[in-house]
Amino acid sequence: xxxxxxxxxxxxxxxxxxxxxxxxxxxxxxxxxxxxxxxxxxxxxxxxxxxxxxxxxxxxxxxxxxxxxxxxxxxxxxxxxxxxxxxxxxxxxxxxxxxxxxxxxxxxxxxxxxxxxxxxxxxxxxxxxxxxxxxxxxxxxxxxxxxxxxxxxxxxxxxxxxxxxxxxxxxxxxxxxxxxxxxxxxxxxxxxxxxxxxxxxxxxxxxxxxxxxxxxxxxxxxxxxxxxxxxxxxxxxxxxxxxxxxxxxxxxxxxxxxxxxxxxxxxxxxxxxxxxxxxxxxxxxxxxxxxxxxxxxxxxxxxxxxxxxxxxxxxxxxxxxxxxxxxxxxxxxxxxxxxxxxxxxxxxxxxxxxxxxxxxxxxxxxxxxxxxxxxxxxxxxxxxxxxxxxxxxxxxxxxxxxxxxxxxxxxxxxxxxxxxxxxxxxxxxxxxxxxxxxxxxxxxxxxxxxxxxxxxxxxxxxxxxxxxxxxxxx
Amino acid sequence: xxxxxxxxxxxxxxxxxxxxxxxxxxxxxxxxxxxxxxxxxxxxxxxxxxxxxxxxxxxxxxxxxxxxxxxxxxxxxxxxxxxxxxxxxxxxxxxxxxxxxxxxxxxxxxxxxxxxxxxxxxxxxxxxxxxxxxxxxxxxxxxxxxxxxxxxxxxxxxxxxxxxxxxxxxxxxxxxxxxxxxxxxxxxxxxxxxxxxxxxxxxxxxxxxxxxxxxxxxxxxxxxxxxxxxxxxxxxxxxxxxxxxxxxxxxxxxxxxxxxxxxxxxxxxxxxxxxxxxxxxxxxxxxxxxxxxxxxxxxxxxxxxx
Numbered sequence: 001x002x003x004x005x006x007x008x009x010x011x012x013x014x015x016x017x018x019x020x021x022x023x024x025x026x027x028x029x030x031x032x033x034x035x036x037x038x039x040x041x042x043x044x045x046x047x048x049x050x051x052x053x054x055x056x057x058x059x060x061x062x063x064x065x066x067x068x069x070x071x072x073x074x075x076x077x078x079x080x081x082x083x084x085x086x087x088x089x090x091x092x093x094x095x096x097x098x099x100x101x102x103x104x105x106x107x108x109x110x111x112x113x114x115x116x117x118x119x120x121x122x123x124x125x126x127x128x129x130x131x132x133x134x135x136x137x138x139x140x141x142x143x144x145x146x147x148x149x150x151x152x153x154x155x156x157x158x159x160x161x162x163x164x165x166x167x168x169x170x171x172x173x174x175x176x177x178x179x180x181x182x183x184x185x186x187x188x189x190x191x192x193x194x195x196x197x198x199x200x201x202x203x204x205x206x207x208x209x210x211x212x213x214x215x216x217x218x219x220x221x222x223x224x225x226x227x228x229x230x231x232x233x234x235x236x237x238x239x240x241x242x243x244x245x246x247x248x249x250x251x252x253x254x255x256x257x258x259x260x261x262x263x264x265x266x267x268x269x270x271x272x273x274x275x276x277x278x279x280x281x282x283x284x285x286x287x288x289x290x291x292x293x294x295x296x297x298x299x300x301x302x303x304x305x306x307x308x309x310x311x312x313x314x315x316x317x318x319x320x321x322x323x324x325x326x327x328x329x330x331x332x333x334x335x336x337x338x339x340x341x342x343x344x345x346x347x348x349x350x351x352x353x354x355x356x357x358x359x360x361x362x363x364x365x366x367x368x369x370x371x372x373x374x375x376x377x378x379x380x381x382x383x384x385x386x387x388x389x390x391x392x393x394x395x396x397x398x399x400x401x402x403x404x405x406x407x408x409x410x411x412x413x414x415x416x417x418x419x420x421x422x423x424x425x426x427x428x429x430x431x432x433x434x435x436x437x438x439x440x441x442x443x444x445x446x447x448x449x450x451x452x453x454x455x456x457x458x459x460x461x462x463x464x465x466x467x468x469x470x471x472x473x474x
Numbered sequence: 475x476x477x478x479x480x481x482x483x484x485x486x487x488x489x490x491x492x493x494x495x496x497x498x499x500x501x502x503x504x505x506x507x508x509x510x511x512x513x514x515x516x517x518x519x520x521x522x523x524x525x526x527x528x529x530x531x532x533x534x535x536x537x538x539x540x541x542x543x544x545x546x547x548x549x550x551x552x553x554x555x556x557x558x559x560x561x562x563x564x565x566x567x568x569x570x571x572x573x574x575x576x577x578x579x580x581x582x583x584x585x586x587x588x589x590x591x592x593x594x595x596x597x598x599x600x601x602x603x604x605x606x607x608x609x610x611x612x613x614x615x616x617x618x619x620x621x622x623x624x625x626x627x628x629x630x631x632x633x634x635x636x637x638x639x640x641x642x643x644x645x646x647x648x649x650x651x652x653x654x655x656x657x658x659x660x661x662x663x664x665x666x667x668x669x670x671x672x673x674x675x676x677x678x679x680x681x682x683x684x685x686x687x688x689x690x691x692x693x694x695x696x697x698x699x700x701x702x703x704x705x706x707x708x709x710x711x712x713x714x715x716x717x718x719x720x721x722x723x724x725x726x727x728x729x730x731x732x733x734x735x736x737x738x739x740x741x742x743x744x745x746x747x748x749x750x751x752x753x754x755x756x757x758x759x760x761x762x763x764x765x766x767x768x769x770x771x772x773x774x775x776x777x778x779x780x
Contacts (some may be wrong), residue, residue: 008673008674036702051673051674051780052673052674052780053673053780054780055673154574155571155574156571156572156574159571159754162608174569175571176567176571176707178571179567179568179570179571179572180563180564180567182567182570183548183563183566183567183570183594184563184567186546186547186548186550186597187479188478188577188597188598188600189577189600189601190478190479190601191480209576209596210575210576210577211485211577212577212602213577214577214601287778290736350482352480373720374480374529375527375528375529375530376480376527376528376529376541376542376543376544377480377529377544378546378548386712386761387759389761390714390759390760390761391759393714394714394759403493403495403541404493404497405714406711407711407712407713407714407761408709408710408711408712409709409710409712410564410708410709410710411707411708411709411710412568412705412706412707412708413705413706413707413708414703414704414705415687415704415705415773417684417687417702417704417707417775418691419689419692421689422684422687422688434761439529439543440529441530441531441541441543442529442530443528444531
């Protein structure tokens with residue numbers, strides 16, 4: 001199946017996520033590799049073969065051992081106070097000293113037992129209310145019981161993890177905002193999506209998860225290449241990347257104005273001249289850049305290469321050298337091929353949606369990238385700040401070709417739900433960014449039919465007129 | 475077209491969305507020989523719709539025009555005929571992500587209600603997943619089946635007409651996720667657990683009242699669910715407006731009418747402000763919250779079976 005036949009068991013080489021309470025960390029499952037997580041160190045060797053979702057205890061020597069479900073020791077009759085009128089904070093209620101606790105830990109005593117001892121040595125514990133006792137135990141458990149759960153990566157887990165650990169790397173895109181984007185963008189299997197993000201590849205990964213390997217994605221990237229650190233944490237099967245294309249932002253304009261293929265030829269020409277063996281780059285000779293590649297150029301290259309080698313070089317070092325040059329050329333050639341494929345996909349101007357979540361100003365991105373999207377398709381832009389989206393909204397209205405524009409933000413509130421103690425959690429996130437979404441429609445040029453019958457018969461309407469026309473249906 | 479596959483042109487039998495402007499739209503079933511009335515006049519399906527591209531501007535008989543849009547679960551949610559209270563896209567988004575749904579997922583849902591969430595779930599799990607949805611109201615179950623047929627997604631969904639609290643979902647050990655939107659979800663937690671795969675899965679329950687959440691959480695704990703977490707998500711929509719604020723007359727205008735002094739002393743305005751001291755106003759763009767917004771839909775309680 002395209003979904004990659006997920007194994008419910010932890011395997012060597014898997015991408016997994018460690019979880020302790022609400023803290024996550026993404027790791028590769030490797031043998032004999034020391035992991036440090038939440039001030040603890042351990043090895044994952046023993047986790048291999050267990051089902052995802054298993055909770056482990058960290059034993060001495062850093063081994064993991066599946067946690068046994070223990071019956072809470074509730075045999076003894078509970079004793080509790082009703083209020084705190086007689087509880088005085090004299091700092092002496094705990095009879096165990098710092099050193100005592102450290103000694104217990106050093107002896108390798110289980111966290112559970114340490115918690116029990118702390119309770120027994122607390123003079124005020126019995127006077128605390130039942131609720132306060134509960135809270136005390138929970139707090140101590142959190143500190144002394146070293147348990148971790150190993151879970152399968154997913155958008156839910158990775159977006160929560162990134163927002164908590166490295167919000168700066170994902171432009172403070174909160175997970176509920178990402179969830180809105182995926183829904184507003186109608187991301188699903190079989191679509192052709194354009195994704196422009198500088199969120200470490202998290203948004204790309206989220207889109208890939210929702211597409212399940214069906215359809216295609218064109219990732220637009222700034223600079224030298226796309227960042228996919230977060231994407232790799234998802235542990236997607238290799239096949240998922242077959243239809244993930246990438247295209248540099250700096251070449252967008254050339255695709256839009258049709259100079260891409262000629263530019264490409266010029267670049268190739270330059271490169272070819274600079275390389276020791278220009279013969280290898282022959283496949284670029286094809287007359288029209290858009291013509292599909294019929295012959296497998298890789299094979300062709302192999303043959304020329306081998307014959308050349310046989311005749312000229314015997315020495316190993318030179319051979320290696322040459323091979324690395326060849327590898328480099330192969331890679332370059334591969335990259336150009338993919339680049340051209342991506343350009344061809346863009347040129348069709350029939351993408352099923354556009355997702356933007358970057359550190360850049362959204363307006364120029366939108367105005368250009370929307371050109372590649374088919375009519376009646378959704379687009380979503382994320383921005384950490386509201387103001388650039390206000391401008392983007394105005395410019396899109398002027399441009400036309402979009403309807404149902406909506407500027408929004410979501411609020412997320414977490415709750416503590418316990419018998420007689422339910423309330424919203426004390427802290428909530430202050431901001432998770434803003435979204436501007438809409439739907440593309442056919443952009444009519446120069447037509448003056450419809451409601452605006454007095455419009456002058458000019459080919460290019462003045463901006464203000466266009467603006468007025470668009471304002472009616474929006 | 476179907477709700478899980480985009481098409482370029484409008485075809486006979488399609489469900490299309492007629493967009494009249496500013497949140498005003500409605501769905502139509504495209505049929506040869508049929509006409510649809512709008513406030514801008516009549517749309518003739520045979521000539522005005524069939525064969526046209528989705529996203530086209532269609533001129534109505536009175537000269538006004540509308541846009542015809544390809545259906546999506548989100549547009550459907552905004553336009554579907556209500557048979558019950560429905561879930562909207564904001565809640566649906568977080569439900570979909572937190573249940574970890576994707577192509578191939580097997581999902582159980584109850585009740586089906588008006589099918590707002592169902593359409594979104596089907597869209598996400600297609601083409602290899604499946605939705606088992608249970609609705610105890612016979613007429614609603616039947617209506618939902620009919621809609622799924624019309625929308626070209628019937629192969630991705632099974633509607634069962636029974637009481638989920640008494641009879642469960644009609645499947646066991648196959649679901650990756652379960653969603654409950656019923657008055658007494660705590661009575662269905664046991665059934666939810668047995669519907670989920672042996673190796674585990676996710677569950678979500680939607681309830682408007684905290685007392686319902688309370689009982690649901692207790693039931694989840696009783697049945698061994700972990701990671702029990704309750705949250706609430708709210709959408710805040712902003713209108714983009716150009717605002718003009720009047721500059722107070724402090725009696726300085728006559729003395730000094732150069733605007734530079736004003737500009738530097740007022741860093742608060744954003745965007746491309748335009749101070750016109752002659753008229754005595756400053757303009758700026760603002761995202762203005764709506765006057766009245768949805769303050770509560772329901773609490774969402776998530777948990778894991780492992």
